[in-house]
Amino acid sequence: MNRTELVAAVAAESGQSQSAVNGVIDAFFSVISKQVAEGTKVSIPGYLAVERTSRAARTGRNPQTGEAIEIAASNGVKLSAGSKLKAAVK
Structure with missing residues (x-):
């Protein structure tokens, strides 16, 4: 949809x-x-919760060269399904 x-x-x-x-x-x-x-968590009880998450800075690897690179810290979004939404899917 x-x-x-x-x-x-x-x-x-x-x-x-x-x-x-x-x-x-x-x-x-x-x-x-x-x-x-x-940074406020938004919750609709039984259906949905949305919150901001933090990812720490870390060292990664370039898959083409194998060279170590620094990946900067960043923010992400986490969506969680509530119990009523999960029950509707069963």
């Missing part, structure tokens, strides 16, 4: 217009992005 199909499905389920649903989805992801960027 892509974004257009998601917007259409939510609009049909809720009885709202597709433009209203599209605005809500934009706002939803905007808020999640801002909160995770600030």
Whole structure:
């Protein structure tokens, strides 16, 4: 399911217009992005948890030359499925 199909499905389920649903989805992801960027964990109990993770600097190897390279520290994002989402998949 892509974004257009998601917007259409939510609009049909809720009885709202597709433009209203599209605005809500934009706002939803905007808020999640801002909160995770600030380091705040966003949790929707039973469905989803999103948090920022840190990766330490480390030494790696260039696979073509075998030369050791330094990989800088960085941040990533961790998504965790909640119990209701996991149960829906069974």
